[in-house]
Amino acid sequence: MKTVYTCFCTDVIHEGHLNIINEAKKLGSVTVGVLADAASIRYNRFPLVSLEDRVKMAEAIPGVDHVVIQNEIMYDEVFAQLHPDYIVHGDNWELPSMQAIRRNIIKLTEQYGGELVEIPYTQNDAVQKNDRQMIEKLAMPEFRRGRLRKLLKMVPIVKTIEVHSGLTGLLAEKTVVVDGEVIDQFDCMWISSLCDSTEKGKPDIELVDMTSRFRTIEDVMEVTTKPIIFDGDTGGLTEHFVYTVRSLERMGVSAVIIEDKTGLKKNSLFGTEVVQTQASIEDFSAKIAAGKKAQLSDDFMIIARIESLILEHGMEDALNRARAFVAAGADGVMIHSRRKEPDEVLEFCDKFRSENKHTPIVVVPSSYNSVSEEELAAHGANICIYANQLLRAAFPAMENAAKSILKHHRAKEIDSELMPIKDIITLIDEL
Ligand code: SPV
Ligand code: MG
Numbered sequence: 001m002k003t004v005y006t007c008f009c010t011d012v013i014h015e016g017h018l019n020i021i022n023e024a025k026k027l028g029s030v031t032v033g034v035l036a037d038a039a040s041i042r043y044n045r046f047p048l049v050s051l052e053d054r055v056k057m058a059e060a061i062p063g064v065d066h067v068v069i070q071n072e073i074m075y076d077e078v079f080a081q082l083h084p085d086y087i088v089h090g091d092n093w094e095l096p097s098m099q100a101i102r103r104n105i106i107k108l109t110e111q112y113g114g115e116l117v118e119i120p121y122t123q124n125d126a127v128q129k130n131d132r133q134m135i136e137k138l139a140m141p142e143f144r145r146g147r148l149r150k151l152l153k154m155v156p157i158v159k160t161i162e163v164h165s166g167l168t169g170l171l172a173e174k175t176v177v178v179d180g181e182v183i184d185q186f187d188c189m190w191i192s193s194l195c196d197s198t199e200k201g202k203p204d205i206e207l208v209d210m211t212s213r214f215r216t217i218e219d220v221m222e223v224t225t226k227p228i229i230f231d232g233d234t235g236g237l238t239e240h241f242v243y244t245v246r247s248l249e250r251m252g253v254s255a256v257i258i259e260d261k262t263g264l265k266k267n268s269l270f271g272t273e274v275v276q277t278q279a280s281i282e283d284f285s286a287k288i289a290a291g292k293k294a295q296l297s298d299d300f301m302i303i304a305r306i307e308s309l310i311l312e313h314g315m316e317d318a319l320n321r322a323r324a325f326v327a328a329g330a331d332g333v334m335i336h337s338r339r340k341e342p343d344e345v346l347e348f349c350d351k352f353r354s355e356n357k358h359t360p361i362v363v364v365p366s367s368y369n370s371v372s373e374e375e376l377a378a379h380g381a382n383i384c385i386y387a388n389q390l391l392r393a394a395f396p397a398m399e400n401a402a403k404s405i406l407k408h409h410r411a412k413e414i415d416s417e418l419m420p421i422k423d424i425i426t427l428i429d430e431l
Contacts, residue, residue, distance in 0.1 A: 002027055002028030002029070002086065003029045003031065003082065003083070003084045004024040004027045004028045004029065004031065004086045004087075004088055005030075005031050005032075005033060005078060005082060005084035005086070005087050005088070006020055006021070006030070006031075006033070006083065006087070006088040006185075007026055007032070007034075007035055007070050007075075007078075007089075008032055008033070008034055008035065008054070008156035009013070009035040009039075009040050009044050009296045010054075010055070010339075011048040011049045011134055012057075012130055012308075013023040013057055013058075013061060014126065014127050014130050014136065015090060015122055015124075015127065015334065016090065016122030017061070017062065017118075018125075019122050020088055020090065020119055020146060021061055021063045021064060022063065023045055023088060023117070023119045023278070024063075024088040024117075025063040025328075027085070027086045027088070027117065028085060028086065029065045029066075029303055029378060030063060030064050030065050030333075031064075031065060031066040031067070031068060031081055031082065031084070031324075032053045032058040032061070032064050032067050032068075033067075033068050033069070033070030033078060033094070034055050034058050034067060034068070034069055034070065034074070035070050035212055036051060036069050036070065036071045037051055037154045038071075038155055039070070039071060039072055039073045039422065041151070041154065041155065041185075041187065042073060042183050042184055042185060043073045043097060043183055043352070044233060045083050045134075045135075045138065045225070046138060046147060046150075046151075046221050046225070046226075047147070047313075048134060048143070048399065049136065050352075051069065055067050055069065058348065062125060066224050067234050071163075073101065073183055074100075074101065074181050075087070075101075075103045075104055075105050075108055075148060076104070076108065076158035077282055078109045079108040079109075079111070079112045079114070080112075082116055083112060083113070083114070083387065085113075085114055086114065086116075086117050086121060086396040087105050087109070087114060087115070087116050087117065088117045089102075089105070089116065089117070089118055089119070090118070090120075090121035091118040091119060091120055092121035092123075092364075094177070096176070096178045097176055097178050097183045097259040099178075100178045100180075100181060100183060102116075102292075103114060104181055104261075108348070112231070117370075118414055124429055125129050125258035126313075128304065129197040131153055131358065133187035135225060138222070138225035138250070139225045139294065141250065141251060141252025142228055142252070143252075143299060144221075144225065144226075144228070144247065144251045144254070145183075145227070145254050145297060145299050146251065146254070146297075146299035147226075147227040147252035147254060148188060148229065148255055148299075149254070149299050149301065151187050151188065151227065152324050152360055152382055152383075155187060155375050156373075156374075156377040156382050157159050157374075157377040157381060157382060157383065158183075158185050158187045158188050158374060158382060158383040158384070159186050159188070159373060159384055159386075159390070160187065160188040160189065160190045160229060160383055160384060160386065161186045161188075161189060161190065161385075161386045161387060161390065162189075162190045162191075162192045162195050162385070162387050162388055162389065162390050162391065163189045163190070163191065163220050164191070164192065164196050164199045164216060164390070164391060165216070165219055165220070165417075166219045166220060166222060166223045166302065166311040167427070168220075168390050168391075169189060169219070169220035169221075169224040169427065170223055170427045171222065171223065171390065172186050172189045172224065172226060172390075173226055174427065179393070186226065187225055187226065187227075188226055188227045188228070188229060188254075188383070189220060189224065189227070189229070190228075190229050190231065190385045190386075190387055191213070191216060191217055191220065191228060191230045192231050192271075192387050192388060192391075193206070193208075193213075193232075193233050194267055194387070194391075195206060195215050195233075195387075195388050195390070195391040196212075196213055196231075198391060198392065198396070200212070202361075204265075204266070204267040205264060205265055205424055206233045206234065206236070206264075206265050208242060208404050209234075210240075210247075213230075214247060214251070214340070217230065217248075217251055217253060218251070221251065221252065223428075223429070224277045227254040228250055228252075228254060228255075228385075229254060229255045229256075229257060229303075230253050230255070230256045230257070230363075231256075231257055232244060232248075232256040232258045233258065233259065233265055234258060234259055234262065234265050234279070235256075235258035235287055235291070238243065238286060238287045238290045240426055241258070241290065241291050242290050242291060243294075244256065245291045245295050245300070245302065245394070246294060246296070248300070249295060249296060249297050249300045253300070254293075254299070254300065254301060254307065255299075255300065255301035255302070255303055255332070256291075256301075256302055256303070257289075257303040257305050257334050257362065257380040258287065258291075258303075258304065258305060259305035259306075259307055259334075259336075260278055260279045260284040260304065260305065260306060260307055260308055260321060260325075261277060261278055261281075261419070262274055262277050262278070262279040262283070263277045263280055265275075268307060268310045268336050268338065269338050269367065270308050271311070271312070271320050271338050272311060272312055273408055276307075276310075276311060276319075278307055278308065278313065281320070281321055281324045281325075284304070284321075284328075285324050285325060285327070285328035285402055286328070288304055288325055288328040288329055288330050288417050289328045289329050291329075291422065292330075301331035301332055302329070302330060302331055302358075303330060303331060303334055303362055304321075304322075304325035304326075304328075304332070304334070305334040305335075305336060305362075306321045306322055306325070306331075306333060306334065306335055306336070307336060307337065308316050308321060309337045309339075309344050309345070309348070310337065310338055311337050315344065315347060315348060315351070316346055317392050318335060319348070319351055319352060319388070322335075322348075322356075323353055325356075326356065327360050330352075330359075331359075331360070332359055332360035332361065332362055332383070332392045333352070333359060333360075333361055333363035333381070334361075334363070334364070335352075335361065335362075335363060336364055337347070337367070337368060338365075338366075338367045339367060340367055340368060341368055341370075342365065342368040342371040342375070342376075343369070345363055345368065345371075345381075346375075346379045346382065347378075349361055349363070349379040349380045349381050350379055350380070353379070353380035358384040361380055361381045361382055361383070362382070362383040362384075362385060363376055363379070363381045363384055363385070364384075364385045364387045365384065365385070365386075365388075366387050366388060397417075400414070400417070401414045401417070401418065403431075416431045
């Protein structure tokens with residue numbers, strides 16, 4: 001009997017999947033591969049249903065003979081282990097990521113034998129509604145909030161990009177890169193105090209109030225599903241911070257990072273060029289403990305940001321603080337540095353990890369930007385935040401356009417460097 005293989009990356013079985021199984025059944029014995037969590041996240045979207053339950057769902061489909069877990073998006077392992085006679089797939093190959101998969105399957109059939117059978121993709125109102133409902137569910141506060149903790153267990157390092165508006169949120173949500181056979185996208189979003197303030201033409205000194213910062217979160221949340229880490233600056237007064245924690249939880253934010261500074265906060269990238277005061281270990285620990293006490297949900301995280309390296313107070317001070325803040329209840333630590341090289345951050349990670357195996361470490365490689373995610377993960381870092389790149393990319397492009405129009409007294413000269421409005425509009429979903 002011939003063998004047939006098809007891969008499912010879905011949280012619900014709809015008529016389209018049943019159709020694929022029906023067609024597959026006509027060709028031979030059917031094995032369904034359920035795409036594993038980490039691969040699902042890279043390729044499509046975050047699973048709403050556990051892998052175990054997705055396997056059970058596939059097993060329950062009439063006509064399915066075997067169910068296996070497909071660990072990678074590409075089919076190399078499938079061909080090497082199962083040598084299927086047929087790969088059955090819907091003919092919906094529009095996205096570049098889908099085309100890369102198709103190329104991979106064709107390459108493997110040439111290498112191992114076998115045939116790709118493409119079935120007309122079922123696209124009706126019910127299937128589309130199903131899809132929209134899944135996206136809607138992913139965006140709900142209850143689900144979105146817990147996603148960061150889940151991601152920390154699923155991926156080697158949580159890749160997080162700065163967003164400061166609905167549009168930048170859409171970029172974080174939808175940008176997918178296909179590099180040969182590697183497909184990747186961001187896991188998470190960072191609402192930076194620097195970029196949120198700069199976008200409003202204000203300095204990054206806790207001047208933009210929480211109501212306005214929350215508005216930015218709402219703008220991003222309205223059009224995205226990925227989890228959010230909020231830059232809470234110093235957290236403000238402890239008496240105020242406890243309210244911030246509740247508001248963020250209610251909105252569906254996954255984590256707040258607060259930094260151990262007191263008085264007028266300035267941006268860390270100024271380092272010791274400006275006057276900045278680190279909070280005492282006791283005071284900052286009390287703020288963390290109060291936040292944790294106020295927190296109602298189990299999945300929200302309060303992460304303590306340590307400014308000892310920024311303020312040149314030394315590695316021992318940084319490590320002492322990390323120990324104290326974790327003891328006070330912090331769910332993670334962020335270590336920041338403004339050196340050009342990653343050495344001191346990697347040293348911190350190594351030393352902290354040697355005594356604490358599990359508390360997540362957050363890093364922000366803005367100035368030490370030559371370090372790779374892989375290297376950071378190898379030293380025990382769990383979340384990598386690209387804290388300001390989208391804003392810094394936009395500003396020079398906008399300034400350039402403004403100057404060109406002023407210089408030429410018309411917009412023709414700059415037009416070739418601008419994105420067509422039609423392309424921008426396709427980013428935006430209409431109901
Ligand atoms: C931010 O993005 O606002 C941060 C990171 O706090 S940094 O600007 O490097 O201090
Ligand atoms: Mg900040």
